[in-house]
Amino acid sequence: MTTTAVTGPAARAVQVWKVYGAGETEVVALRDVSVDLERGKFTAIMGPSGSGKSTLMHCLAGLDSVSRGEVYVGGTKVTGLGDAGLTRLRRDKIGFIFQQFNLLPTLTAEENILLPLSIAGRKPDPEWYRTVIDTVRLGDRLGHRPSQLSGGQQQRVACARALVARPDVIFADEPTGNLDSRSGADVLGFLSESVRTHGQTIVMVTHDPVAASYADRVLFLADGAVVAEILEPTADAVLDRMRTIDEGPRGPGPAVGLPHESRGTTDPTGRTPHPGPPPVGGGPGGPPRMEGGTEPGGGTRDPSARVSDRPGSAQGFRLFAADNGPTATLTSTAPSTLTAAPQPTAPTQATPPTVGPVPQGPPAEPVPRTRRDPDGPTTPRRRRPAESEQDPAERPRRGTRAVGRAKPEPGSAAPAPGTAPSGPNARPAGAPEPSRTRPTDAAPPGQTSAEPPGQAGHAPPSQTGQATPGQTGQAPPGQTGQAAPGQTDQAAPGQTGQAAPPGQIAQVGQATPGQAVQGTTAQASVAGGDAEAAGVRAGIEVGERRTTTRRKAVQRPAATHPPKGRPTKGPSQPEQSAAETTDAPPEPGNVKPRKAAKRTAPRKTKPTADAGDDTESIVDEHS
Numbered sequence: 351m352t353t354t355a356v357t358g359p360a361a362r363a364v365q366v367w368k369v370y371g372a373g374e375t376e377v378v379a380l381r382d383v384s385v386d387l388e389r390g391k392f393t394a395i396m397g398p399s400g401s402g403k404s405t406l407m408h409c410l411a412g413l414d415s416v417s418r419g420e421v422y423v424g425g426t427k428v429t430g431l432g433d434a435g436l437t438r439l440r441r442d443k444i445g446f447i448f449q450q451f452n453l454l455p456t457l458t459a460e461e462n463i464l465l466p467l468s469i470a471g472r473k474p475d476p477e478w479y480r481t482v483i484d485t486v487r488l489g490d491r492l493g494h495r496p497s498q499l500s501g502g503q504q505q506r507v508a509c510a511r512a513l514v515a516r517p518d519v520i521f522a523d524e525p526t527g528n529l530d531s532r533s534g535a536d537v538l539g540f541l542s543e544s545v546r547t548h549g550q551t552i553v554m555v556t557h558d559p560v561a562a563s564y565a566d567r568v569l570f571l572a573d574g575a576v577v578a579e580i581l582e583p584t585a586d587a588v589l590d591r592m593r594t595i596d597e598g599p600r601g602p603g604p605a606v607g608l609p610h611e612s613r614g615t616t617d618p619t620g621r622t623p624h625p626g627p628p629p630v631g632g633g634p635g636g637p638p639r640m641e642g643g644t645e646p647g648g649g650t651r652d653p654s655a656r657v658s659d660r661p662g663s664a665q666g667f668r669l670f671a672a673d674n675g676p677t678a679t680l681t682s683t684a685p686s687t688l689t690a691a692p693q694p695t696a697p698t699q700a701t702p703p704t705v706g707p708v709p710q711g712p713p714a715e716p717v718p719r720t721r722r723d724p725d726g727p728t729t730p731r732r733r734r735p736a737e738s739e740q741d742p743a744e745r746p747r748r749g750t751r752a753v754g755r756a757k758p759e760p761g762s763a764a765p766a767p768g769t770a771p772s773g774p775n776a777r778p779a780g781a782p783e784p785s786r787t788r789p790t791d792a793a794p795p796g797q798t799s800a801e802p803p804g805q806a807g808h809a810p811p812s813q814t815g816q817a818t819p820g821q822t823g824q825a826p827p828g829q830t831g832q833a834a835p836g837q838t839d840q841a842a843p844g845q846t847g848q849a850a851p852p853g854q855i856a857q858v859g860q861a862t863p864g865q866a867v868q869g870t871t872a873q874a875s876v877a878g879g880d881a882e883a884a885g886v887r888a889g890i891e892v893g894e895r896r897t898t899t900r901r902k903a904v905q906r907p908a909a910t911h912p913p914k915g916r917p918t919k920g921p922s923q924p925e926q927s928a929a930e931t932t933d934a935p936p937e938p939g940n941v942k943p944r945k946a947a948k949r950t951a952p953r954k955t956k957p958t959a960d961a962g963d964d965t966e967s968i969v970d971e972h973s
């Protein structure tokens with residue numbers, strides 16, 4: 351691991367490119383992005399849907415690899431780190447906060463908060479721990495389990511969990527996306543406080559201009575490039591900038607990234623003219639062509655990615671908006687975040703500025719104003735549109751983000767054997783498996799948003815209850831406990847016998863932090879395995895594991911976007927997926943996992959309803 355002195359930026363991207371797929375399905379998610387994220391600052395990343403916000407955050411956090419360029423976190427060069435190095439980096443230097451909270455349901459708030467340290471074998475600094483608890487005002491809730499806490503309290507637990515280890519940087523992916531406005535303001539308030547009072551560095555992806563106004567700096571992305579930034583932002587300024595970015599001229603080529611030294615905004619449109627598309631596919635000056643279906647860092651190609659999304663396409667940006675449907679345009683008449691903002695320049699309802707998907711429903715409840723005006727007039731906060739309110743074209747893509755709390759629906763855990771998967775993302779029986787499916791990427795049942803840590807909104811359609819037989823067959827014997835819990839319930843009909851039985855998962859969920867530590871060995875118990883998974887959910891990793899970047903689904907009918915060009919090797923080919931998943935013949939240990947479960951699972955525990963949460967599968971076994 352290359353480590354330099356821990357000075358300078360907390361995180362840094364240097365000429366980073368991220369390319370998904372190849373040929374017709376190639377998508378350049380990041381193009382020549384260079385940015386320094388200052389230590390002790392609160393940075394927000396904004397941009398239209400599909401502009402690369404999540405990709406940038408994941409690359410910065412070591413959750414995804416870059417195609418070209420370099421990433422540094424806390425003086426450590428992330429690019430080129432192996433699995434073990436990445437694991438250490440994420441465990442020791444990075445904290446994560448997710449839209450879905452990602453708490454372990456059977457642990458108390460306190461146990462959840464201490465879980466990262468427990469897994470790392472560290473003890474909390476008592477003084478700092480007390481400070482964190484006081485900051486998030488959880489002192490009287492430490493013995494409560496997540497189900498006994500409100501969403502806002504759960505997110506405060508998640509924030510405390512991220513803060514308690516004092517990471518170099520905390521990455522927050524829409525941390526208020528599932529919260530009501532008041533709880534969101536609470537969370538943003540103490541995130542901001544942790545920066546200003548305790549020097550924490552926070553990087554937050556958000557769609558909400560009010561949330562962004564809590565930051566010291568807002569970076570704007572469009573078409574995979576940083577096109578503007580605002581220092582000391584107000585919600586109005588953010589919204590105005592977003593409007594100009596969305597309304598900017600659609601040139602023949604994509605925008606390019608600013609040098610990281612740049613300050614202030616780019617051209618008034620927010621989009622830097624570009625003479626034309628960059629050479630892609632390995633040509634000079636362009637990112638390397640990704641030949642395989644799986645990228646070096648574990649990213650997968652998206653066969654459904656539109657060619658029109660690709661940079662270089664004359665329509666690229668326009669189509670982002672168009673494909674996102676009316677809810678992504680700037681003409682919505684929905685009440686926006688700023689319609690009641692106290693700033694004198696706030697747009698009125700007549701010209702409501704909107705960013706990305708915009709709710710079409712009634713106004714949201716009032717929210718206290720920003721940190722700069724905590725007692726000021728209330729502001730309706732942008733509400734996430736309900737599925738039914740969304741444009742159908744948008745629904746599959748956005749549908750990967752849960753609206754409301756991520757709690758398993760009763761009875762939504764495992765599909766009964768022989769029962770075809772259902773739901774918006776379900777694949778008809780016998781249909782070829784969509785190519786972005788990876789065994790461990792499978793979405794947990796009962797989780798409409800199969801979002802792993804830091805991967806909010808990226809579950810491909812195939813990731814809901816779609817595991818194939820080969821997936822379960824890949825777990826080597828003796829590693830039952832390491833199987834991602836979500837795989838259990840995702841076995842295809844008739845395959846349930848190969849997956850860990852639900853009882854295991856329930857038992858797992860009852861692991862104590864102590865058990866979690868025990869579970870860090872390669873021969874982890876079921877409980878330990880889940881604790882590890884939970885740890886990864888919490889942004890902690892143990893052992894030679896890697897979180898899998900789960901990308902958002904861009905679900906389209908296959909007939910509309912058939913695979914073109916030469917056959918590729920990746921999982922975009924159904925037969926390839928099948929081959930991948932069946933390459934590893936089922937081991938004896940997998941044929942009778944229930945026995946393995948009996949050997950490894952704690953005996954006195956019973957399945958509980960909470961176990962469903964534990965089926966969130968986010969761990970990818972690469973080793």
Ligand SMILES: Nc1ncnc2c1ncn2[C@@H]1O[C@H](COP(=O)(O)OP(=O)(O)OP(=O)(O)O)[C@@H](O)[C@H]1O
Pocket residue numbers: 370371377378379397398399400401402403404405406649650651652655659807900901902904
């Ligand atoms: N695994 C993948 N395979 C192919 N394309 C991908 C993959 N992940 C992301 N993309 C594409 O990369 C681009 C950037 O995606 P990203 O998720 O970073 O956007 P975003 O700005 O976070 O969007 P949103 O606001 O909707 O979450 C999009 O065009 C997306 O379709």
